[in-house]
Amino acid sequence: MNHGRFPLTVVVAVNPMASFGHRADVGPLAIRRLRDAGHTVVDVGEANIELLRRETIRAVEAGADALVVVGGDGMANLGVNIVAQTEVPLGIVPSGTGNDLADGLGIPIDDAEAAIARLLDALQRPPRVIDAATVRHGELTTWFASVLSAGFDATVNERANLMTRPRGRSRYIFALLRELATLNPIQYEVVADGVPAARKALLISVANNRSLGGGMRIVPHADLEDGMLDLFVVAPMSRFAFLRVFPKVFSGTHTELPVVSFQRVRSVTLNASGVIAYADGERIGPLPVEITVVPGALRVLV
16 A cells, blocks of 8 residues: 555545445445545445455455445454455444454444544555464465364354344344354364364364454454464353353453463364354355464555
């Protein structure tokens, strides 16, 4: 991005169904503010997410000084997969159900005007450089910037995605309570930085950012710029014990509990039967997966 040149060409990709369409005004507002500031805006808004991805890639490749995504973590992930390891920085105007990457970057998540003001200011400065991670699943390699989940939390994500009600963050809680009925430990094969181990756990997550699921601070000490990932493991426990531990995750006060462990890693391979992996809330597919940190892979406008 050329900071000596102004105005800039900014591609803006909008998810019209973020927050189930409840915040559909945020995209047009961001576009209007960017144009008022003198920038050239290439507006990409498609109803179908695959079409949106394709058109956004085309618009960025045609020449963009920045990519701005309007939506939740799904849109942030779409942006990460387009601009990782390029010179094009990513801006986020959060308007989704879960806005964990925006939150981790210090972007206001409940105030669109404040988030847009922050973006306009950031466009005049050098971008911040953060880490991202790749996840290899079969022949596919995709990027994520927040958290990969592979356990009970991924099962909850799977159920939440199938539910139409309630709308908003509480859907995740309802899905969790439904899944608690079948809460069972999972036998994992874990290879962390080349060292294999068998682990029995309720869930395993690999975190670059501190939170997932719209504010569950599973790794409150995660650092987006340390060149490392955090392997988060929750040991087997009863449903009753899990219900007592779970609320602590929202405040990040679970870190001292003996049932949770953290390990800083550069790469992790996870395998277990019947487990689906999710990254940044997006479905990856059944294990095994291989996760690798890529230090400084992403430029962000914050």
